[in-house]
Amino acid sequence: MQRWLAETGRAAGSVFAGVFVAGLTALAVMVLFVSWIWSFAALFVVAGLSPIYDVLWITLIVANPWLLWWIFDRLGDVHRARFRRILREPIPDPPQVTFRDLVRLRNPFVPWRMPSTYRQFAYHVSGAVINGLGAVLMLTCGLAWLPVISDWWLSLSLVPLILGIPVVARGAVAADRAAGRALLGPTKAQQLSRRVDDLARSRAEVVAATDAERRRIERDLHDGPQQRLVSLAMNLGMARERLTDESPPLRAAIESAHEEALAALTELRQFVRELHPAVLNDRGLDAALSGIAARAPVPVRLTVDIPVRCSPTVEAIAYFVVSEALTNVAKHAQATRADVTVERVGDQLFVSVIDDGRGGARLSDGGGVDGGTGLRGLGRRAAAVDGTLAIQSPHGGPTAITVVLPCES
């Protein structure tokens, strides 16, 4: 019962608040309209009085539509606030522009190209009608007995009309809600496109964060364990140099410890390279790629043309594409040579790895056959920044892997 009362109260409050805002809207329209007519009249009737006045009138005439648009936008905000506060109905803001946007876009007519301008206008009208009708009916229900208060029985018999108030309030609010949802917020298409924007942004953030994390781990490994391991191996090496006439078992132990430390160092370096090579950060793709090309087991011809560096995320993806592709070449292709080309054309980075092997590589789902998993991983990484990966690998070869990445992801 209490809740029912509270809801009714809220509905009634919403209706009267809606009427109040509609009143403000009407007042604003009236003031603007009068000032517009007044400006025309003043301009033509008392023209030439003073150039200052003429300028003022012309400014008022010209600025009027923008003032109207701005006030409608703000009153739309007030309606949305009313929906949110009183009716607990959050309606997201439609795409809106500010005066600053008009200056930035160098196009003062943007507001009239936006559907939200007309939809808000439509709401101002329909909301005024709905809430106005609701308020009038509620007042009628509540106060119908007042004029006949002198006639006791008649006025008393009209009192039950009060029971109509909740019905009217709820009906008005339901209609208002429907109109508000349909006209005050963004359209379905706008909602979807906003959602797509949000998703694209959050995905890019996740990808960039993963990348940043890899870089951080690389730095930490370099500053910590790697230095210690070099130092350890160096000390063991020194011990090894000086222990020429010690007992053979001791020498053997130190020798093998030194070898182990060197092997650990090599493994760590390998690991760091696969994680995120420091050279990529410091010197860019060109330098980093010549490193993997040099370490590839088959001769690689490398051509890199990147006049302006891409974003770190894209550089990392391109790097790992080439790295993984060359690993595949070594493992599966039985190739004798490979060509790696990386070039930036406009905002896109083209990466291609071509080998003269036996072909037959594909993005298989069946595990590691033909290097499918590695290639699929590459496809996923490229797709994460809206890039594409294509493989052409007829049986008998050659195999060409082409990746196109947008540079600024």
Place this chain on the structure above:
Amino acid sequence: MRVVIAEDSVLLRAGLTTLLTNAGFDVVAAVGDGAALLRAVEEHRPDAVVVDVRMPPTHTDEGIRAALVIRRQHPEVAVMVLSQYVEERYATDLLSTRTSGVGYLLKDRVAQVSDFLEALRRVIAGGTALDPEVIAQLLVRRPSDPLDRLTPRELEVLRLMAEGRSNSGVAEQLHISQSAVEKYVSSIFTKLDLAVADADHRRVLAVLRFIGVSAP
């Protein structure tokens, strides 16, 4: 032999100092950044500097820039550059003026103590010491040129020459006789069109050609 060490990691700086002192070098200064290195070189006039590439303040290529200044201003000082990774531009920058008295090794190599000391001594004696990875990487970018005429074995010999090894060093590495090495070397000179007249420079020119630096 007097050496200045520039390395920003305290641990490695101490390690290198001990390593070189034990090996009979006189470590006259051990500093942590490029500016301090240049001051130390001015002050001590060492025979050699051992420089880390990544140092404060930017942690990118301070070491290389300091090394290039030293190469220009103090040609008598041998420069041994240690790097976390291979960047061929660093190598070509270092070698572009002269190929003598310069070394470029991956940092991990200092752990192979005897090899590292040998390389350092070679650099101080006016030779070169290039990391095998540096050379492999320089080869990738090599445009097609007379080097394509070399056989794989000759390329291997040339690669070892570029690392800074003498004929006997090459022979030892490849387990072949010194006369066989001499035969390869003269064949390399012929194929690279290096006339007998520049006998003294031929070796350096061949190496320069190999690593893609245009000889002066």
